[in-house]
Amino acid sequence: MTSDGIGEIEHLKDKVNKLSRDKSQLQLIANMMSKIGASQGLDAIIRTMLSDIMGVIGGMNSVIFYYHIDDDLFCADALGQQKKIDRMDDNLVKSAFERRQSMEADGEFVDTALMAPEFAKAYAWAVPLIAGDDLVGVIKLEGQYVGMNDLRESLSVFFSFVAGILRNEMLGHSNLKKANDQLNEMNAEISNSNLALMNIVEDLNGKTYALKRANKKLMELDRLKSTFIAAMSHELRTPLNSVIGYSSILGEGWLGPMNPEQKENLSIINRSGKLLLNLINNVIDVSEIEAGSIEAHFESFDLRELLEEAASCVENDIRKKGLLLRLAIQHRIVISDRRRLLQCVINLLVNAEKFTERGEIALLASSAEIPLHVAISVSDTGIGIAQSEISRLFKPFVRLDSRLKVKTPGAGLGLYLTNKLVSEILGGDIQCSSILGKGSVFTLRIPEKPDEKSLGD
Numbered sequence: 350m351t352s353d354g355i356g357e358i359e360h361l362k363d364k365v366n367k368l369s370r371d372k373s374q375l376q377l378i379a380n381m382m383s384k385i386g387a388s389q390g391l392d393a394i395i396r397t398m399l400s401d402i403m404g405v406i407g408g409m410n411s412v413i414f415y416y417h418i419d420d421d422l423f424c425a426d427a428l429g430q431q432k433k434i435d436r437m438d439d440n441l442v443k444s445a446f447e448r449r450q451s452m453e454a455d456g457e458f459v460d461t462a463l464m465a466p467e468f469a470k471a472y473a474w475a476v477p478l479i480a481g482d483d484l485v486g487v488i489k490l491e492g493q494y495v496g497m498n499d500l501r502e503s504l505s506v507f508f509s510f511v512a513g514i515l516r517n518e519m520l521g522h523s524n525l526k527k528a529n530d531q532l533n534e535m536n537a538e539i540s541n542s543n544l545a546l547m548n549i550v551e552d553l554n555g556k557t558y559a560l561k562r563a564n565k566k567l568m569e570l571d572r573l574k575s576t577f578i579a580a581m582s583h584e585l586r587t588p589l590n591s592v593i594g595y596s597s598i599l600g601e602g603w604l605g606p607m608n609p610e611q612k613e614n615l616s617i618i619n620r621s622g623k624l625l626l627n628l629i630n631n632v633i634d635v636s637e638i639e640a641g642s643i644e645a646h647f648e649s650f651d652l653r654e655l656l657e658e659a660a661s662c663v664e665n666d667i668r669k670k671g672l673l674l675r676l677a678i679q680h681r682i683v684i685s686d687r688r689r690l691l692q693c694v695i696n697l698l699v700n701a702e703k704f705t706e707r708g709e710i711a712l713l714a715s716s717a718e719i720p721l722h723v724a725i726s727v728s729d730t731g732i733g734i735a736q737s738e739i740s741r742l743f744k745p746f747v748r749l750d751s752r753l754k755v756k757t758p759g760a761g762l763g764l765y766l767t768n769k770l771v772s773e774i775l776g777g778d779i780q781c782s783s784i785l786g787k788g789s790v791f792t793l794r795i796p797e798k799p800d801e802k803s804l805g806d
Contacts, residue, residue: 391417391518392429398511399427402490414442415478415486417519445475445487476504478512485512485519571639578636586629593622631762634692635745638769645686645774647799652681652714652723659694660712667702673709681714683723684798689770696767697727697791705731708788717794722777728790734783742781743768771795 399411412426414437425431437443445452452475472492478485488508598604600615607615637643656678667674694712701710708730717724734742745765771779777795 391515392425392431394514394518395425395431396427396429399425399488402488403427403492409492411488411490413478413486413488414439414446415515415519439475439489441473441475442487442489445477445489446484449477449479449484451476476508478508478515480509480512480516483512483516485515574636576636576640578632586626586633589622589626589629593619593626596622628762631766634766635762635769638766638773643774645799646688647684648687649682649684650687652683652725653678655687655691656694656712656714656725659691659698662695663698663702667698667710670702670706672702672705672707675709675711677711677713679714681723683795685795686774689774690793690795693767693770693775693793694725694727696763697793700763700791701727701729701731701789705729705788719794721797722794723797725793725795726790727792728788730788733785733787734781734789735785736783739781739783743779776800 395413399413403409403411410426412424414422414424414434417423422434422437423431424434437446441452441454453473455472473489474491475487475489477487488511596615596619599607600612600619634643657676660674660676664674698710698712710730711726711728713726713728715724715726716722742764745762768779771777771793775793775795776799777793780792780794781789782792783789
């Protein structure tokens with residue numbers, strides 16, 4: 350260890366020792382203040398104060414000078430001896446009275462106020478007792494050790510306390526009664542305030558209970574609503590699948606040739622049916638998520654194969670618009686809910702296709718900045734989104750205003766559902782960055798494998 354380190358340790362030891370001494374001193378002073386506060390009457394207060402100071406400071410003699418009863422000057426010592434004096438002959442005490450500050454002197458003192466000359470002292474200390482603007486008196490301590498006792502520095506609070514006690518005692522019982530009356534009034538006000546507060550709290554508790562009941566009822570109604578929507582959607586999906594299936598069969602000519610107008614009408618039926626089926630599926634998923642009935646089914650799979658499958662589902666629609674579909678994907682094994690991840694990626698690709706008129710759509714996969722996470726990004730060169738609108742994207746039934754809104758079908762559930770699935774089922778998050786008029790990038794970040802808690806659930 351270096352000399353600097355040793356010095357630092359010694360410095361810390363000194364600080365600890367000083368703090369320990371200060372704590373002991375403050376405890377000692379607190380005990381003295383407690384004893385004085387418990388004393389009854391002026392004489393008892395003075396005796397307790399002077400004897401305690403002399404015992405703690407180490408002085409051989411202690412005395413107090415104070416004005417009392419028609420401003421007469423009195424002197425009292427620790428033995429309880431008290432007398433009225435006509436004039437102040439002690440120059441040290443006189444200076445403390447006049448200057449209202451502590452005075453010190455050393456040397457051979459041949460006389461004191463209450464003791465014979467043979468008890469000569471080596472040091473004297475006179476301390477004024479000041480309460481507010483009032484000079485209550487002066488304490489004088491004499492002895493061999495008074496001048497070197499480091500406890501003196503901590504006694505200012507004690508002397509202020511003593512000054513206040515003495516002043517209150519000297520003011521008499523009338524002022525004390527007045528203070529007690531004021532205190533009683535304050536206590537009465539506090540009691541009234543407490544009673545009013547208790548009434549407010551009781552009323553608040555009643556309203557809180559009613560609010561909890563109402564909230565519980567609303568939650569139950571919301572659960573029933575979600576359950577009802579899911580059940581009805583299932584009932585709608587069955588005949589809708591038949592409509593889509595039969596329109597496809599008719600359109601492909603399996604039941605005989607059809608003219609162009611009939612084919613176009615069947616194509617419209619088929620496309621509209623698929624849009625409605627997708628909407629119903631989204632409504633079912635949202636209802637199940639809000640009802641807490643969707644469970645994750647984790648399995649190991651190749652991320653590249655999943656993303657290529659997602660791209661193939663929307664590739665025809667993208668190419669029909671004359672857009673380029675670009676993939677940048679490597680083989681990577683992950684453990685997640687394959688069906689829900691595929692659903693999320695398809696939703697993002699469909700969203701990109703809807704709002705892109707020219708340019709390209711890119712599907713990328715890479716390691717996320719979060720350890721053990723993978724990032725899947727869908728970028729486009731579409732109409733873009735204003736920064737002020739991005740926060741609204743993932744709310745249900747929200748469709749941002751744009752020139753493509755009228756031409757683009759949808760109920761505003763795709764991004765909301767995707768965000769819900771990613772955050773609540775896949776354990777990840779979704780982010781969006783966009784420049785209005787230039788395009789957008791949506792990025793899913795999911796763990797490469799679920800944590801133990803998710804697997805346990």
